[in-house]
Amino acid sequence: MTRTGFEQLVEELRRLKTEERPAVVRAIEEARGYGDLSENAEYHAAKERQSFIEGRVAELEEKTRRAEVIEPAKLSGSQIKFGATVVLADEDTEEKATYQIVGADESDIKAGRLSISSPLARALIGKAKGESVEVVAPGGARSYEILSVKFK
Numbered sequence: 172m173t174r175t176g177f178e179q180l181v182e183e184l185r186r187l188k189t190e191e192r193p194a195v196v197r198a199i200e201e202a203r204g205y206g207d208l209s210e211n212a213e214y215h216a217a218k219e220r221q222s223f224i225e226g227r228v229a230e231l232e233e234k235t236r237r238a239e240v241i242e243p244a245k246l247s248g249s250q251i252k253f254g255a256t257v258v259l260a261d262e263d264t265e266e267k268a269t270y271q272i273v274g275a276d277e278s279d280i281k282a283g284r285l286s287i288s289s290p291l292a293r294a295l296i297g298k299a300k301g302e303s304v305e306v307v308a309p310g311g312a313r314s315y316e317i318l319s320v321k322f323k
Contacts, residue, residue, distance in 0.1 A: 173254060176277030177240045184231040187224055195221045234276065243271070246322040251295045253287055256321045262303065262314040272296075291315075 172180075195217055202214035243254030251257055256271045270285040272295065278286035285292050294304045298317055305314045 172238055172240060172274035172277055173271075174240055174242055176274055177235065177238050180231055180235055180238070180276060184228065184235065187228050187231070191224050192221075192228070195224055243322045248322075249299045249320060251298050251317070251320050253296075254322060255295075256323055257295060258318040259315040260318055262316055267318070 198217040199214065199221065202211055202217050205211050205213060208214050241254050243256070246252065246254050251272065253272055253274075256269065258267060258269045260267050268283075270280075270283050270291075272287055272292045273284045275286045275288050278284050278289070287293075287296075290308045291306050294306045295317070298304055300317050300320050303314055303316050305312055
């Protein structure tokens, strides 16, 4: 993953541990004060939230522990690889789009961050400026021309 993606995961982990976890513990204690736990909706909701938080904390700790952080600015070359920022032109509509190829956890297509595991990214890997790629996606086959490849 990129440095930015890694930092986002670390920040989410920090927030869960220092803000969300203590808040849910307080909510559980408060709900216990309402009496019979078997019919206490607030208690059950707080316990479910606690379970979600603990699961997410474990998942984020594992991901950050195993993460391989790549600095796209330190990469170079003319071929598309992880971290590349690519400008594409749809060969049918002439519409241009810019994407950075990133890890699955940091992808956000609206922000121009394309998951390495997406059909488009898989088709782009190893290609260079001037080449065309055809992508079979859920919406049908599309062809794109690669206008530029940068590492920033």
